[in-house]
Amino acid sequence: MAQNEARDAILARIRSSIKQSRIGFDPPSAPMERNYQRLGSRDSKERVELFAERLREYDARVTFTTPPDLCDSIGQVMGKVQSHTQAPRAPFWIVADGFPAGWLPSQQSIRWESSATVDDLNRCAGVLTICSVGIAITGTIVLQHGQGEGKRQTTLIPDRHLCVIRTAQIVETVPEAFDRLATAATHPLTFISGPSATADIEMTRIRGVHGPRQLDVFLLGE
Amino acid sequence: MTVRVGDSASAPSFQKAALPLLDDSQLRKNVRHATEVIQRKRALVAGELPDWQALRDAASAIKERTLLRLDEYLLQFEAACTAAGGRVHWARDAEEANRIVIDLVREQDAAEVLKIKTMTSDETGLNRALEERGIHPHETDLAELIVQLGKDRPSHIVVPALHKNRSQVREIFREQMHLPNLGDSPQDLTDAARRYLRERFLRVKTAIGGANFLIAETGSVCIVESEGNGRMCLTMPDTLILLAGIEKIIPTFRDLEVFLQLLPRSATGERMNPYNSIWTGVHPGDGPRNFHVVLLDNGRSPILADDEARQTLQCIRCGACLNTCPVYRQTGGHAYGSTYAGPIGAILTPQLQNLQHAQSLPYASSLCGACYEVCPVKINIPEVLIHLRGRITREQHSSLKPEALGMRIVASVFRSRRRLETAHRLAQLGQKPFVSDGWIRRLPGELSAWTNVRDLRAIPKQSFRQWWKETHHGAK
Numbered sequence: 001m002a003q004n005e006a007r008d009a010i011l012a013r014i015r016s017s018i019k020q021s022r023i024g025f026d027p028p029s030a031p032m033e034r035n036y037q038r039l040g041s042r043d044s045k046e047r048v049e050l051f052a053e054r055l056r057e058y059d060a061r062v063t064f065t066t067p068p069d070l071c072d073s074i075g076q077v078m079g080k081v082q083s084h085t086q087a088p089r090a091p092f093w094i095v096a097d098g099f100p101a102g103w104l105p106s107q108q109s110i111r112w113e114s115s116a117t118v119d120d121l122n123r124c125a126g127v128l129t130i131c132s133v134g135i136a137i138t139g140t141i142v143l144q145h146g147q148g149e150g151k152r153q154t155t156l157i158p159d160r161h162l163c164v165i166r167t168a169q170i171v172e173t174v175p176e177a178f179d180r181l182a183t184a185a186t187h188p189l190t191f192i193s194g195p196s197a198t199a200d201i202e203m204t205r206i207r208g209v210h211g212p213r214q215l216d217v218f219l220l221g222e
Numbered sequence: 223m224t225v226r227v228g229d230s231a232s233a234p235s236f237q238k239a240a241l242p243l244l245d246d247s248q249l250r251k252n253v254r255h256a257t258e259v260i261q262r263k264r265a266l267v268a269g270e271l272p273d274w275q276a277l278r279d280a281a282s283a284i285k286e287r288t289l290l291r292l293d294e295y296l297l298q299f300e301a302a303c304t305a306a307g308g309r310v311h312w313a314r315d316a317e318e319a320n321r322i323v324i325d326l327v328r329e330q331d332a333a334e335v336l337k338i339k340t341m342t343s344d345e346t347g348l349n350r351a352l353e354e355r356g357i358h359p360h361e362t363d364l365a366e367l368i369v370q371l372g373k374d375r376p377s378h379i380v381v382p383a384l385h386k387n388r389s390q391v392r393e394i395f396r397e398q399m400h401l402p403n404l405g406d407s408p409q410d411l412t413d414a415a416r417r418y419l420r421e422r423f424l425r426v427k428t429a430i431g432g433a434n435f436l437i438a439e440t441g442s443v444c445i446v447e448s449e450g451n452g453r454m455c456l457t458m459p460d461t462l463i464l465l466a467g468i469e470k471i472i473p474t475f476r477d478l479e480v481f482l483q484l485l486p487r488s489a490t491g492e493r494m495n496p497y498n499s500i501w502t503g504v505h506p507g508d509g510p511r512n513f514h515v516v517l518l519d520n521g522r523s524p525i526l527a528d529d530e531a532r533q534t535l536q537c538i539r540c541g542a543c544l545n546t547c548p549v550y551r552q553t554g555g556h557a558y559g560s561t562y563a564g565p566i567g568a569i570l571t572p573q574l575q576n577l578q579h580a581q582s583l584p585y586a587s588s589l590c591g592a593c594y595e596v597c598p599v600k601i602n603i604p605e606v607l608i609h610l611r612g613r614i615t616r617e618q619h620s621s622l623k624p625e626a627l628g629m630r631i632v633a634s635v636f637r638s639r640r641r642l643e644t645a646h647r648l649a650q651l652g653q654k655p656f657v658s659d660g661w662i663r664r665l666p667g668e669l670s671a672w673t674n675v676r677d678l679r680a681i682p683k684q685s686f687r688q689w690w691k692e693t694h695h696g697a698k
């Protein structure tokens with residue numbers, strides 16, 4: 001009741017204000033101009049290199065790899081992390097449901113997302129996912145949280161995020177990324193640009209506040 | 223209906239509040255350092271995009287057109303968000319917004335809530351209202367946590383604790399988190415905050431936040447952040463409540479491609495901030511089961527009527543105008559006595575309150591124009607400042623305030639040569655008791671209002687007219 005009243009009052013006030021204004025009589029009729037750059041100009045090799053460079057600037061780790069080597073590349077990164085952890089229990093990794101099983105390294109202790117609790121996410125060595133789009137100019141990976149990309153909290157709570165991206169998924173500009181995401185507009189979307197960070201104390205960028213402190217990206221060539 | 227904007231209705235004038243702050247050299251050092259760092263980074267990454275000006279033009283045009291059909295876009299947002307399982311509420315003023323939020327929190331029987339940084343909730347005074355009802359809000363943004371634990375006020379819309387340096391933060395954390403041995407490197411302090419908040423993220427089931435963009439077409443919300451506290455709050459709890467000004471609407475999903483290029487570069491000088499989250503209503507099996515958006519008017523809708531000042535509502539709260547403002551950089555944010563400091567605060571705060579409060583704010587500027595140059599949505603702040611000064615003067619002119627009266631007397635004196643010369647002689651005699659070293663630092667009575675905020679050069683022995691007469695004697 002009060003809600004309808006508030007809603008009607010606000011809408012009425014907006015309408016009367018617009019009517020009072022000069023521009024309300026004569027709103028711009030020409031279509032809006034979008035003169036900004038839509039498409040990038042780099043070839044695919046330059047695009048991938050730029051993407052890698054920008055990721056590194058955010059302190060993300062980048063590994064170039066190919067389909068036959070992917071398993072080993074993932075296994076190597078996982079192995080290095082394991083030898084650094086001093087957790088009393090053997091470390092394990094969470095894998096997003098739908099992640100291609102053929103890409104999983106055999107030596108590692110793996111738990112699928114659907115059987116993991118929040119506590120598991122909090123204790124695991126890291127999480128392994130794929131993603132939907134990469135943006136070269138900003139060094140961004142975009143998750144639409146479908147198959148293999150994990151639910152939103154799955155890529156948030158663990159301390160390390162390992163993400164595989166095919167080079168064909170990398171675009172150059174932000175508008176190009178929105179072109180690719182147009183059909184996913186109502187999915188949950190997360191844009192990730194480097195590990196979580198803050199500069200709230202004296203504008204010094206510190207890596208890792210509440211999200212993953214480490215981001216490892218595997219660039220999968222054709 | 224009562225519009226409130228933080229505590230600005232009871233705040234002293236800018237000129238009064240600024241005085242003691244100007245003596246705080248530590249504060250000025252902290253503010254100068256932080257604003258210089260962000261400014262430098264902003265200039266670098268904004269300069270990197272060859273189409274920066276085209277992006278600004280597009281952003282400004284999108285926002286302008288949205289405001290002209292704001293009623294339709296709000297209804298479109300409401301319909302789409304509701305269809306996706308969210309609930310939309312409408313609040314005419316701050317008090318109504320707080321009441322709606324508190325009722326929703328109580329439905330969940332929650333005694334504590336998580337908070338994502340939201341300046342809008344500072345505008346409505348939500349934390350105090352929650353505490354009065356026995357509900358404890360946990361601020362989760364690092365800077366907001368520093369402000370909350372230090373019982374302080376935010377001084378910047380993007381980096382609310384930028385007036386504190388590392389050792390001041392350490393003192394606050396040591397005491398409030400009971401960590402006597404805490405170090406003072408930003409890394410130590412950030413780690414302490416991570417540990418302090420993690421347990422709360424996993425435990426507390428209700429969160430309150432703001433929104434950067436509401437998308438009319440899809441009913442989606444976009445939140446832009448760095449630390450991951452936002453993602454925690456919008457995915458871990460069962461209930462999520464967002465409080466957003468009605469001007470946060472943009473028409474389409476596609477429009478985000480413009481703002482997501484401008485906002486991070488302008489706000490923190492990054493090509494992209496670490497996390498952007500976009501979601502639509504409730505996503506089964508992923509994130510909160512109850513999702514609410516409270517749309518807040520609180521003095522915004524009347525601004526739409528003012529053709530010169532309506533652009534104020536285009537603001538995307540990037541903070542670039544604060545960082546570049548020579549006045550803000552001297553005083554910091556507290557002098558503005560409002561949630562919104564700096565150039566945008568100087569035009570927004572008084573307008574939200576229909577120019578009834580914070581009338582000194584439009585004068586807290588040198589009109590240098592730096593704010594307009596950096597503004598990603600091209601708000602011509604100097605133009606709006608002058609327009610508001612005019613409105614304030616016109617509204618005062620009709621009243622018999624001493625200043626208005628004084629101005630009229632001065633005007634009449636300047637119109638006549640005889641009166642001006644007489645006044646000059648009188649002033650020369652009258653000023654004697656107040657002059658030291660050629661300066662007047664304090665005038666008596668009503669005139670003290672003038673010298674409270676500035677020193678005056680004493681009136682010289684000889685006027686220009688007298689000097690001209692003597693030195694150019696006989697010259698044509």
Ligand code: SF4
Pocket residue numbers: 488536537538539540541542543544566593596597598599600601
């Ligand atoms: S007025 Fe412009 S520069 Fe200032 S905070 Fe708003 S958008 Fe940013």
